Amino acid sequence: MKKIQYFIIVKSVGLYINVLSIVYPQKAKLLAYKLFSEPRQGRIRPDKLPKTLLNTEKETFTHNEDTFQTYIWPGNDEIILLVHGWESNASRWKKLLHHIKPLGKTIIAIDAPAHGLSSGKEFNAPKYAEYLHVLCQKYAPKYIIGHSIGGAAIIYYLKKYFNQSIEKVVLLGSPSDFKIINNNYISMLSLNTKVKLLLESYFLERVGISIDDFKGHIFAENFTQEAFIAHDIDDTVVLVDEGKKYASTWKNAIYIETNGLGHSMHDEILYQKISNFIQPRQE
Template identity: 55%
Template sequence: MKKTIYFLLTKSIGLYINFLSFVLPKKATALAYSLFSEPRDGKLTAATLPEILQKAETRTFTHNEASFQTYTWKGNESVILLVHGWESNASRWEKMLPYLQQTGSTIIAIDGPAHGLSSGKEFNIPQYASFIDIVVQEFKPQHLIGHSLGGKTCLYYQSTYQNTSIKKMVVLGAPSDFKIILKNYINLLSLNASISKGLETYYLNHFKLKLENFSGKIFASTIITKGLVAHDADDKVVLFEEGKKIASSWKDSVFIKTKGLGHSMHDDELYKKVSAFLFESN
């Protein structure tokens, strides 16, 4: 029954947007983009803050009229920055955190735009990357770890900003081709060609990006930082082939195939491999 209701709801929304595109095309495109970019999960309040985040030192930054939250578990001068994905928040790292803390490092996690305690309703990768850059400039992390769209944001960040203080990056379950994500959304709502074209134009005008170039594989090809890419064969959210695309173009990277972890990729053995990769001597 829930699946039927969800199907009817999504198709009804799509039908309305398609109708609107014939009379108010700009408004229809804006609505389609708003629905696409607004997460429906992952927000937090001070009253609902998970215990793992309550144990951290918190700090709020402001940037271009937006605010975003960071959480720090203090250690030594080695700094690791954690970047979560879509409809999540900094608490998603709770299971990995003990393994990283065993290295003695200072761990910093960030809430992305419109997630956790950060402000806003819209999530987009360029804005997320600008948040990351502020944190990098402030705390000088040597290591970046990103999951899902957070992983793709890390790729975009390092490709765009080319920060030499970042020595190693870990990308878990990240998508490569943005066009696939957008196409899945368009198919879900059965949006017409006018809306599809309008969304492509929106990205070009607002982010100066052609969708075919908004690719994790392309970003990775420009990165000289040493990388580890891990992807699960049973990932139903981001297909395994996406991780292989990223790894294939990243010159100085290793690829780990996991199985049975799904998209979350929570696994003790994987955490050990990530820690070993970050702190290996060569």
């Protein structure tokens, strides 16, 4: 019953936007973008932090008119940066932390735009990449791990800012081709061609890159970093074909497919493999 109700609500919203585009196309465009870019989950309250984030050093950064939050587990001079995905926050790394803390490195996790304790309502990968740039300028992480669209933000960051201090990259269930994401959104709401074109032009206006040109696997062709790319064959949010795209172009990459983990990809064996990738065991 809930699925039926959700379907009716989603299609009704899409119908409203389609009708609105006939009379007020600019309003239709803004509403379509708002629904596309504004997360509905992932916020946390300062007085109710998840246990994972309680005993951490906290640092708030300012970028343009926004603030974003980071959490630090102190260690040695080598830094691991954790980059979560859509409608999540830095606490999503709870299970991975058990495997990478013993490495003795400093670990920094970030709350994405409009997530966790970071400000704003708008989220997109290029904006997230700007946050990463501010953070990396200060801390110069050697390793960076991203889940879902957090991984896509890492790819755009590496493409735009040419960071050579990062030596190893981990992508978990990350999308490559944003055209697919956009088309899925259009299909879900059954938006008409007029709204589709308005949305695509506004995305270009807002973030400085067209949806058609955002192809992470193409960006990765020139990357020199080592990569560990993992994708689950049962992922219905970001299909496994996206992981295969990265694996086909990234010259120095390990690619593995998991089974039964879905999009979250929480798994003790997988996380131990990531730990071993970051710091190979001495024979």
